[in-house]
Amino acid sequence: xxxxxxxxxxxxxxxxxxxxxxxxxxxxxxxxxxxxxxxxxxxxxxxxxxxxxxxxxxxxxxxxxxxxxxxxxxxxxxxxxxxxxxxxxxxxxxxxxxxxxxxxxxxxxxxxxxxxxxxxxxxxxxxxxxxxxxxxxxxxxxxxxxxxxxxxxxxxxxxxxxxxxxxxxxxxxxxxxxxxxxxxxxxxxxxxxxxxxxx
Amino acid sequence: xxxxxxxxxxxxxxxxxxxxxxxxxxxxxxxxxxxxxxxxxxxxxxxxxxxxxxxxxxxxxxxxxxxxxxxxxxxxxxxxxxxxxxxx
Ligand SMILES: [Zn+2]
Numbered sequence: 518x519x520x521x522x523x524x525x526x527x528x529x530x531x532x533x534x535x536x537x538x539x540x541x542x543x544x545x546x547x548x549x550x551x552x553x554x555x556x557x558x559x560x561x562x563x564x565x566x567x568x569x570x571x572x573x574x575x576x577x578x579x580x581x582x583x584x585x586x587x588x589x590x591x592x593x594x595x596x597x598x599x600x601x602x603x604x605x606x607x608x609x610x611x612x613x614x615x616x617x618x619x620x621x622x623x624x625x626x627x628x629x630x631x632x633x634x635x636x637x638x639x640x641x642x643x644x645x646x647x648x649x650x651x652x653x654x655x656x657x658x659x660x661x662x663x664x665x666x667x668x669x670x671x672x673x674x675x676x677x678x679x680x681x682x683x684x685x686x687x688x689x690x691x692x693x694x695x696x697x698x699x700x701x702x703x704x705x706x707x708x709x710x711x712x713x714x715x716x
Numbered sequence: 717x718x719x720x721x722x723x724x725x726x727x728x729x730x731x732x733x734x735x736x737x738x739x740x741x742x743x744x745x746x747x748x749x750x751x752x753x754x755x756x757x758x759x760x761x762x763x764x765x766x767x768x769x770x771x772x773x774x775x776x777x778x779x780x781x782x783x784x785x786x787x788x789x790x791x792x793x794x795x796x797x798x799x800x801x802x803x804x
Binding site for chain 1: 737738741742743768769771772773774775776777778779780781782783784785786789790792793794796797
């Protein structure tokens with residue numbers, strides 16, 4: 518009680534930083550996969566991210582979330598690599614165009630997914646469905662739903678306003694539910710009988 | 717209608733749905749959260765919707781374990797440390 522409150526966490530050594538950064542490797546890999554359609558592009562982003570992180574580790578503030586710091590580096594590495602290659606056209610309108618169809622499918626999707634959401638073997642189907650989403654939605658869903666980042670952190674990492682994070686999450690989750698219902702039906706996890714037909 | 721903030725102002729179904737995802741993502745302030753919970757406890761349709769979205773979010777979070785960094789990439793990343801580590 519008489520001890521003074523710690524003003525700042527102790528500075529990290531290079532070894533301690535490296536160990537901390539490596540605990541986030543799976544997270545950085547998943548985020549990189551959310552940014553790129555291609556697995557080997559994602560691996561390049563991960564390597565580039567850690568290369569930069571190990572070089573400029575002294576700019577990391579001890580006590581802050583190392584994943585958020587690495588996600589930001591990964592996003593920048595991804596943007597840099599995309600400038601070098603062919604620029605991918607971002608179909609931001611894809612979701613909006615499908616909005617009407619979504620409305621009609623909502624009940625079908627919910628009815629189909631409801632009985633299977635607690636299954637423990639659903640992971641691979643979710644990963645496959647996520648891979649089909651446009652990047653802008655996928656990266657928001659991965660940061661918030663898989664990596665448990667607050668909206669404000671996701672906004673900073675992605676370089677967009679918090680309101681945009683919110684709308685991308687909403688659209689992304691609805692698209693993900695549709696793709697997942699389709700995957701589950703194709704894989705026979707949802708019986709056609711239970712799922713009905715998509716109007 | 718008052719424009720004063722009322723912590724316990726009731727939410728209707730539209731209001732509840734508009735705040736549902738903020739609630740599930742733990743982004744709501746305490747007053748709005750209790751207003752939402754109060755609505756959901758008394759509205760079957762919003763309760764069902766909230767339960768579905770909560771379970772969906774949990775299933776998506778659970779899928780983390782289905783995607784991990786491949787071992788070969790992990791080794792390449794660790795190898796990046798080699799020379800630097802010896803230098804320190
Ligand atoms: Zn309601």
